[in-house]
Amino acid sequence: MNLQKPGTIILSTLHCIITGFVTGTLVSCMLVLLVMILSEPAGATAMDDMTAADMNRIEDPSHVRQGTLLFKGEQDFSRAPILKTDVQINITGMIARATVKQHFRNPDTTWKEGVYVFPLPEDAAVDHLRMYIGQRVIEGRVQERQQARKEYEQAKSEGKKASLVEQERPNIFTTSVANIGPHEEIIIEIEYQHIVQYDSGTFRLRFPMVVAPRYIPGQPVTPVEINVTKFEGNGWAVNTDQVRDAARITPPVPHPDKGKINPVTMQVNLDAGFSLQHITSSYHNIGIKQENETGYKLTLENNTSADRDFELIWKPEPGAEPRAAFFNEQKNGEHYGLIMMLPPEQNKGEILSREVIYVIDTSGSMSGTSIVQAKAALELALAELKPGDRFNIIQFNSFTEQLFQFPQPFTHHSLRQAKNYVRALRAQGGTEMAPALQAALHQTSESSGVRQVIFLTDGSIGNEDELFRIIKQQLGNSRLFTVGIGSAPNSHFMNRAADFGRGTYTYIGKVEEVQEKMQILFNKLQHPVLTDIQLTWGDNLTVEAWPQKIPDLYLGEPLLLTAKASSLPETLHITGTVSGKTWNSSMKLSGGKEQTGISVLWARKKIAALMDQLNSRTEQDEIRQMIIDTALAHHLVSKFTSLVAIDVTPARVKEELLKSQSMPVNLPTGWEYEKVFGQLPQTATGSELFLIRGMLLLVTGLLFAVFSRKFTRCYACQV
Amino acid sequence: MPVRFKKLIVVGLLVVLPLCGVWQIGLGSYIHAKAILAQFLLETAWSETLKGHKEVKPWPWADTWPVCRLTVPRLGISRIVLAGASGSSLAFGPGHLFGSATSGEYGNTVIAGHRDTHFKFLQELKTGDAIQLQTSNGGNIRYRISEIRVIHETETHYLARTDANILTLITCYPFNAISAGGPMRYIVIATPEITNGKMI
Numbered sequence: 055m056n057l058q059k060p061g062t063i064i065l066s067t068l069h070c071i072i073t074g075f076v077t078g079t080l081v082s083c084m085l086v087l088l089v090m091i092l093s094e095p096a097g098a099t100a101m102d103d104m105t106a107a108d109m110n111r112i113e114d115p116s117h118v119r120q121g122t123l124l125f126k127g128e129q130d131f132s133r134a135p136i137l138k139t140d141v142q143i144n145i146t147g148m149i150a151r152a153t154v155k156q157h158f159r160n161p162d163t164t165w166k167e168g169v170y171v172f173p174l175p176e177d178a179a180v181d182h183l184r185m186y187i188g189q190r191v192i193e194g195r196v197q198e199r200q201q202a203r204k205e206y207e208q209a210k211s212e213g214k215k216a217s218l219v220e221q222e223r224p225n226i227f228t229t230s231v232a233n234i235g236p237h238e239e240i241i242i243e244i245e246y247q248h249i250v251q252y253d254s255g256t257f258r259l260r261f262p263m264v265v266a267p268r269y270i271p272g273q274p275v276t277p278v279e280i281n282v283t284k285f286e287g288n289g290w291a292v293n294t295d296q297v298r299d300a301a302r303i304t305p306p307v308p309h310p311d312k313g314k315i316n317p318v319t320m321q322v323n324l325d326a327g328f329s330l331q332h333i334t335s336s337y338h339n340i341g342i343k344q345e346n347e348t349g350y351k352l353t354l355e356n357n358t359s360a361d362r363d364f365e366l367i368w369k370p371e372p373g374a375e376p377r378a379a380f381f382n383e384q385k386n387g388e389h390y391g392l393i394m395m396l397p398p399e400q401n402k403g404e405i406l407s408r409e410v411i412y413v414i415d416t417s418g419s420m421s422g423t424s425i426v427q428a429k430a431a432l433e434l435a436l437a438e439l440k441p442g443d444r445f446n447i448i449q450f451n452s453f454t455e456q457l458f459q460f461p462q463p464f465t466h467h468s469l470r471q472a473k474n475y476v477r478a479l480r481a482q483g484g485t486e487m488a489p490a491l492q493a494a495l496h497q498t499s500e501s502s503g504v505r506q507v508i509f510l511t512d513g514s515i516g517n518e519d520e521l522f523r524i525i526k527q528q529l530g531n532s533r534l535f536t537v538g539i540g541s542a543p544n545s546h547f548m549n550r551a552a553d554f555g556r557g558t559y560t561y562i563g564k565v566e567e568v569q570e571k572m573q574i575l576f577n578k579l580q581h582p583v584l585t586d587i588q589l590t591w592g593d594n595l596t597v598e599a600w601p602q603k604i605p606d607l608y609l610g611e612p613l614l615l616t617a618k619a620s621s622l623p624e625t626l627h628i629t630g631t632v633s634g635k636t637w638n639s640s641m642k643l644s645g646g647k648e649q650t651g652i653s654v655l656w657a658r659k660k661i662a663a664l665m666d667q668l669n670s671r672t673e674q675d676e677i678r679q680m681i682i683d684t685a686l687a688h689h690l691v692s693k694f695t696s697l698v699a700i701d702v703t704p705a706r707v708k709e710e711l712l713k714s715q716s717m718p719v720n721l722p723t724g725w726e727y728e729k730v731f732g733q734l735p736q737t738a739t740g741s742e743l744f745l746i747r748g749m750l751l752l753v754t755g756l757l758f759a760v761f762s763r764k765f766t767r768c769y770a771c772q773v
Numbered sequence: 774m775p776v777r778f779k780k781l782i783v784v785g786l787l788v789v790l791p792l793c794g795v796w797q798i799g800l801g802s803y804i805h806a807k808a809i810l811a812q813f814l815l816e817t818a819w820s821e822t823l824k825g826h827k828e829v830k831p832w833p834w835a836d837t838w839p840v841c842r843l844t845v846p847r848l849g850i851s852r853i854v855l856a857g858a859s860g861s862s863l864a865f866g867p868g869h870l871f872g873s874a875t876s877g878e879y880g881n882t883v884i885a886g887h888r889d890t891h892f893k894f895l896q897e898l899k900t901g902d903a904i905q906l907q908t909s910n911g912g913n914i915r916y917r918i919s920e921i922r923v924i925h926e927t928e929t930h931y932l933a934r935t936d937a938n939i940l941t942l943i944t945c946y947p948f949n950a951i952s953a954g955g956p957m958r959y960i961v962i963a964t965p966e967i968t969n970g971k972m973i
Contacts, residue, residue, distance in 0.1 A: 452871065482871075483871060731929060734885070734924075734926045734928070734929065734931070734932070734943055734958045735858040735859075735863065735868070735870070735885040735943065736860065736863075736945070736953070736954065737863065737885050737886060737887050737888055737892065737943060737944045737945040737958070738887055738888050738889060738944075738945035738950065738953035738954070738955065739804045739864070739887050739889055739890060739953055740800075740801075740804070740952065740953050741800075741801045741802075741804035741805055741889055741890070742801065742889055742951055743801075743951050743952050743953070744797045744798070744800040744801030744804070745797070745798055745801035745802070746951060747794075747797045747801075748793075748794045748795065748796070748797030748798030748799075748800075748801060749794065749798065750794070751790050751791070751793045751794030751797060752790070752791055752794035752795070752798070753794075754790055754794075755786070755787065755790030755791040755794060756791075758783075758786055758787065758790060759787055762783045762786075762787065
């Protein structure tokens with residue numbers, strides 16, 4: 055053995071370590087510079103041709119920084135009643151009647167109250183409640199909301215089984231079931247009816263399955279008074295000055311990693327009344343069985359969870375599209391009618407230059423698949439711009455920001471800026487929609503021509519009424535087109551916003567639909583609109599028709615109205631304006647199809663119209679009373695009336711305690727939990743791991759160097 | 774042939790292993806270098822902010838800006854806090870959580886930082902220690918630490934709004950964990966010192 059060897063090894067080791075560190079430091083310094091230069095945020099590369107001053111953040115101190123993190127404490131739902139839903143929908147012509155059975159099963163040994171917040175179509179007329187306890191059935195009665203709540207609370211404290219169905223929003227309802235015994239199951243059956251949507255030659259039925267987490271703007275309010283008749287709700291949000299009932303519309307959402315809950319079965323019996331070209335379910339797998347020439351039985355595939363809207367589409371054979379329909383019902387000496395008429399298609403209008411404001415929701419709820427859909431839709435919409443048009447893009451989350459300070463003429467340069475801007479959009483933060491809406495409607499326009507606002511959002515907000523007020527007050531000559539994005543959009547918001555905005559709404563539920571759905575919207579934008587629609591019912595007839603003001607009709611949209619009269623006239627005359635010219639039509643109302651439930655649809659339309667007036671008119675008490683009267687007369691659930699069912703005999707003795715639990719719901723498909731509910735930030739870097747790994751590698755290299763030298767020498771000796 | 778082949782592998786490893794080591798050490802030191810260097814650049818941006826400029830970007834392509842300065846007199850610590858607690862801003866300084874109360878505003882002010890760089894000092898803090906926040910209008914708020922605890926990352930109610938004015942500092946826990954991404958967090962809660970009914 056050569057004694058010099060260990061010395062050289064030590065020397066070379068030291069040498070190696072020193073060079074390692076020196077090079078390491080040098081390299082790191084170079085990397086610092088390099089990465090500092092290259093580590094531009096994603097947005098910056100896209101905005102290469104724009105200075106920071108071009109970007110316009112709209113500062114409104116009263117709106118910014120509110121609402122994102124309005125949490126109540128943690129909730130334990132491991133012992134909450136377990137829910138299962140069975141849905142049966144019968145569609146006859148244009149009317150759908152649905153039965154929703156909610157099974158509340160108590161998995162625990164204690165007594166429970168289950169509170170379930172769920173969605174229904176926004177025009178659903180809920181008129182029946184039944185509570186099944188074993189073999190017994192208890193029929194629910196409609197009561198004024200306060201009264202119903204009082205009766206329910208009374209029964210609850212007396213240990214009687216009771217259930218209550220209340221309306222929070224036109225499309226959000228709450229079922230409460232009290233005194234579910236240990237390991238017992240109670241079934242709540244709700245029935246509702248509504249009109250299927252008919253647009254651009256296609257019939258559409260939506261059944262929403264989950265209330266998506268709503269953003270609650272505003273400052274928290276502390277309850278002034280708490281009493282039994284005033285249920286404050288037990289959602290994840292606290293009530294705020296802008297959303298007074300936030301706690302009632304925010305059911306708890308467990309992390310999706312914990313698995314899907316709330317299974318749904320569904321059966322649809324469809325009798326369209328004409329032969330069909332095709333039937334499709336947009337987002338779910340279904341089994342289709344043809345029963346007769348025009349009748350079909352559709353069954354939802356097993357293992358479906360309530361985590362996204364169900365949509366059924368059916369299209370008549372070419373030439374069989376109905377152009378007019380009349381359904382009637384006689385009830386209590388009154389005639390009720392549902393009238394549908396499709397105005398004849400107009401030729402494409404001459405192309406006027408327009409001003410288009412695109413508004414895109416980039417809040418946390420849009421994160422995931424929704425933002426992808428919204429961006430794709432926005433890019434398509436940008437491609438529709440023509441020279442002579444002016445445009446701007448507004449994005450909003452906790453803040454509102456616009457691409458240009460003022461709408462810019464369409465040029466290759468501005469289009470490129472816009473495309474880059476859209477590409478760089480990321481979804482995070484709150485949903486402060488009001489400033490964005492104001493900015494979109496308020497921007498002064500140089501031309502007095504066509505002004506369109508295309509609004510892409512999932513509508514996951516709790517302050518709908520405030521937003522509707524803004525639209526009504528500030529619409530001016532703009533037209534608002536809502537594009538509902540994602541798996542569970544707020545259909546009430548989309549619909550009403552488009553109504554007040556004198557535009558239309560479009561739904562996009564998956565990326566594959568973007569092209570097709572946007573094309574329908576572009577067609578509508580290109581064709582003349584039928585406006586100022588007036589109805590003449592004939593002399594000496596008092597007809598109460600709802601809606602009172604017929605909305606503007608875009609291409610493919612039918613006139614839809616309900617009427618009540620002591621006798622309906624033979625013919626209905628309709629006039630309107632299209633491209634500046636008067637348009638006339640008439641429709642025969644004799645020999646319509648008899649159908650039960652038309653009166654209910656009429657009452658629902660009336661309530662909807664009155665609810666709109668409630669927000670804008672002064673004589674609120676009067677209107678409120680009219681809503682209550684209509685709802686009570688037609689046995690309907692409304693904002694001011696609820697259905698309540700109470701068992702006669704007490705089931706729970708006073709000594710046993712009752713625990714109230716809000717029932718958890720799924721996070722809608724495609725949503726990202728952390729982006730909505732937040733997460734404590736990631737606050738560690740990998741630096742130590744890198745350093746340790748680097749050291750280990752160096753040491754291994756050294757050891758290897760030492761041993762391999764020995765090894766090769768010995769090996770060479772042997773050879 | 775086999776001998777030459779073996780030699781090739783040996784030589785290859787002799788070159789590759791130290792190179793990889795150097796690369797990894799480089800990455801590790803880069804994180805620290807960036808964290809330290811950025812704070813120097815932020816000083817300039819912060820003094821601009823104190824002069825009344827809004828959202829001063831420390832370097833032209835930054836997507837964040839300084840919002841306040843956090844100091845701990847006992848430890849001689851001073852950190853410029855950035856807007857937002859996204860990964861990209863936390864690399865340069867502690868981040869003020871988007872949506873929480875801004876410094877000096879009524880409510881819960883939440884600031885997060887990396888446990889191995891800017892917020893490493895959190896482990897040395899004790900209940901009763903003073904923390905100061907310098908706000909963008911030049912004002913100073915003095916806080917006293919009232920509570921220190923270890924929580925799980927899902928306990929987001931620590932971010933919730935509060936009726937009271939508090940300061941919440943968050944970092945990852947344990948401090949000496951080797952890899953990032955653990956579920957535990959270390960939080961420090963401080964309440965403002967009040968004199969004559971006014972915050973000082």
